Amino acid sequence: MGMSGAYGQSNEKESIATIERALELGHNFLDTADYYLAGHNELLIGKAIRGKRDKAFLSVKTGQMVSPMGPGPVNGHPDYIRNMVMHSLQRLKTDYIDLYTTARVDPNIPIEETVGAMAELVRKGLVRYIGLSEASADSIRKAAVVHPIAALQIEYSLWTRDIEREVLPTIRELGIGLVGYAPLSRGFLSGEFTTPEDIKDHRANMPRYQGENFYKNLELVDQIKALAVAKSCSPSQLAIAWVLAQGDDIITIPGTKRVKYLEENIAAENILLTPQDLKSIEAIVPAGSAAGTRYPEKFMNALNR
Known part of the structure; x- marks a missing residue:
């Protein structure tokens, strides 16, 4: 997402080099969406994986309408899903998507109908696996009846741990993996x-x-910095390592658009957090310690739906 203007200007050449470096290092999960700058991000990834499609695992989200003013309505209508996947395939220059995910749950369309349309795409060979994003435990259960759900993409970090109460136990019960976004x-x-x-x-x-x-x-971050110094790593690496330490069924997708930070993020997987480390982190940043909600109020009602 950051490669398509989400966090200031980005450089296409540098972005492609970052993706190529990730694949070179064996990190193949590339997360995008058809609404990241109106398809720009998919076009970019299509260029970066040209001749290397077999090395990449493409994760594509759909169903979020976007305007110049920001996120708009969610669209989980079956016809919309069937239409948008064809645009994504064309932009990515591939004949299949590895993981196709609804970005949000449409309150006006039964989740069973949305997932039913995605299941059709699996049967046609256009999609390999189905995912959900920011869905409630109830919606996850309803969706899983229609077709196996491979992964739930949802925000998960030291500062965002809401899922630990109900959603995480639910997906573990159902054998669904977690893709944690915004780990930093x-x-x-x-x-x-x-x-x-x-x-x-x-x-x-x-x-x-x-x-x-x-x-x-910022006070919490300063304490995290002190722990990172003790572990001889950066605060970013400590935060990523914490997410990875929460279970083997969890992957995390820290966004970056530069090789330097990509390599720093990847190095986090080599940081071993001991039980005492985890206790120290918990003492400093217990669940719910971050001040403020993760999105502006007007966007919060689209979560856990």
């Missing part, structure tokens, strides 16, 4: 920011980056 809480956990004025993109509209919330969260 959109960069805050990297320790790069010192004042709200450092934020020059859409994150400035997110409650955790604003006013008093920002400074409360």
Whole structure:
């Protein structure tokens, strides 16, 4: 997403080099969406994996309508799903998508109908696996009756642990993997920011980056930094390592558009967090400790639906 203008300007040449480096290092899960800059991101990935399709696992989200003002309505209508997958295949220059995921649950369309359309795509060989994103435990159960759900993509980090109450136990019961996005809480956990004025993109509209919330969260980051120093790693690596330590059924997708940060993120998998490390982290950043919601209020009702 960051390669298509989500966090300021990006460079196509550098972005492609980053994707190629990821594949070279054996990290093949490429997450995109048909609405990332109106298909730009899929076109970019299509260029990057040309001649290397067999090395890439393509994860594509659909169903989120986007306008210049930001996220719009969710569309899970079967006809929309059938139409959009063809556009994605064309832009990615591939004849199949590995994991096709609904970005949000459409409150106006039964989840069974949305997943039923996706199941058709599997039967036609256009899609290998079906995923959900930001779905409630109830919706996940309903969807799984229609067709096996391979993965749930949802925000999961030291600062966002809502899923631990109900959603995570549900997907583990059903044998569904977790794809945790925003493991660095959109960069805050990297320790790069010192004042709200450092934020020059859409994150400035997110409650955790604003006013008093920002400074409360900054105090947590400072403590995470101290733990990272003790582990001889960066705060980003510590945050990623924590997510990976939560289970073998979890992968995480830290976004980056530069080789330097890609390599730093990948190195996090070599950090072993001991039981004592995990206790120390829990003491500093217990569930619910982050100040502010993860999205502006008007977008929160699209989550856990």
